[in-house]
Amino acid sequence: MSTTSSTNPETAPAAPEESAAAAGQRSARLIHNEATTEIPVHLLFRDDPDPAPVPLRPAVVARRPGPGERTGARPGARRPVAARPRPAPQVDPELTERPGRVLPGAAGVAAGLCGAAGCAATSWWAGLVPPLAAQALGLPAYAGAGLGPAQWAAYAAAGALGMFGFGGLARGRTGRAWVLGLFGRYRGTVRRTGLMWVNPLLLRRRVDVRLRHWRSEPMPAADGNGVALRAVTLVVWRVRDTAKATLGVEDHETYLRECVEAALARVPVEPLGTVRSSADVAGDTLTRLVAADAAPVGLEVFSVRPVRVEYAPEVAAAMHRRRIAALDAAQRASVLTSVVDSVEDTVTRLTMRGLVELDDYERKVLVKDLTVAFCAGRGDTGH
Numbered sequence: 001m002s003t004t005s006s007t008n009p010e011t012a013p014a015a016p017e018e019s020a021a022a023a024g025q026r027s028a029r030l031i032h033n034e035a036t037t038e039i040p041v042h043l044l045f046r047d048d049p050d051p052a053p054v055p056l057r058p059a060v061v062a063r064r065p066g067p068g069e070r071t072g073a074r075p076g077a078r079r080p081v082a083a084r085p086r087p088a089p090q091v092d093p094e095l096t097e098r099p100g101r102v103l104p105g106a107a108g109v110a111a112g113l114c115g116a117a118g119c120a121a122t123s124w125w126a127g128l129v130p131p132l133a134a135q136a137l138g139l140p141a142y143a144g145a146g147l148g149p150a151q152w153a154a155y156a157a158a159g160a161l162g163m164f165g166f167g168g169l170a171r172g173r174t175g176r177a178w179v180l181g182l183f184g185r186y187r188g189t190v191r192r193t194g195l196m197w198v199n200p201l202l203l204r205r206r207v208d209v210r211l212r213h214w215r216s217e218p219m220p221a222a223d224g225n226g227v228a229l230r231a232v233t234l235v236v237w238r239v240r241d242t243a244k245a246t247l248g249v250e251d252h253e254t255y256l257r258e259c260v261e262a263a264l265a266r267v268p269v270e271p272l273g274t275v276r277s278s279a280d281v282a283g284d285t286l287t288r289l290v291a292a293d294a295a296p297v298g299l300e301v302f303s304v305r306p307v308r309v310e311y312a313p314e315v316a317a318a319m320h321r322r323r324i325a326a327l328d329a330a331q332r333a334s335v336l337t338s339v340v341d342s343v344e345d346t347v348t349r350l351t352m353r354g355l356v357e358l359d360d361y362e363r364k365v366l367v368k369d370l371t372v373a374f375c376a377g378r379g380d381t382g383h
Helices: 014-030 105-125 131-137 149-167 242-247 252-266 276-297 313-352 360-381
Strands: 169-172 176-182 185-190 194-197 203-208 212-215 219-222 228-239 299-311
Touching: 105 149, 105 169, 105 194, 149 169, 169 176, 176 242, 185 242, 203 242, 212 252, 219 252, 228 252, 228 276, 242 276, 252 276, 252 299, 276 299, 313 360
Parallel strands: none
Antiparallel strands: 169 194, 176 185, 176 203, 212 228, 219 228, 228 299
């Protein structure tokens, strides 16, 4: 028991000194010239005189991997993809204007005349032409075979030829085009002018391809501050692709009107007469937006210009009251300045010329009386 409980007298008192020396060495290492470089946090809250050293980990700085490096993402994780611009709406790519097949009008007239001549010859063959009419036409007398199956077939063929020839005649006009369709399928566009022959089985739609301008009705808009406006625009446009304009959209004129209204909702405009340059910039922006929206349906937009911009009815009354108040305030300020100048000039002249001697109280009373008199006089005269 005595042996196990005995301690070395030389080492026992030296422990506090060694711990103090070690603490002094650590303090010397941690603090240099009153500037702290690194302080392990565990030393501030531990009672152990000689704690085990804890290795400090180096700071990790995140950096972006190079083009040839691989990131440490888990397998199956999706990388963020940059947002791509929304593609412009496209109509059926196969729906493009192409020339339709037509014949000169002389071919239709010839076919119609041939059909009429065939009907007359069949009537003579059947003996339905009176002798006097046959003699007048220079036809030989013929008793006729009557109306049999052959005669009826000849009548049908000649009548169909005549109706097919005369029924396909059409007149093309300058600035107009025909869009042809057969059983719901696009068969081409005819831009020719004059008399022509078109297959009468085809459905024909007339389209105006001239340069057109459209003055819109007042549409809702807003200025840079979000104040409600009513804008009237002038749109210059024309149909460039008749197939897309007619078959790609239900009504290309309604579509153009809606494109203009949508552009006005996105572009701030200013009332005309305030800043002319801002109106020009707004017109250029409107033209670019409407042209981009109308191009997929075969419409070519040249310009969209606001010709009249005014405040909305609910805002116009407030703006009118604001202008009246501003004019009234300016008028009052002008009158007050004039009255003050007049009073000052009167008092200065009276005192400078020695006409009156006034103390401070009398001067204040005189200024007050003159101000009231001048204001009353200007109010009576209506100035």
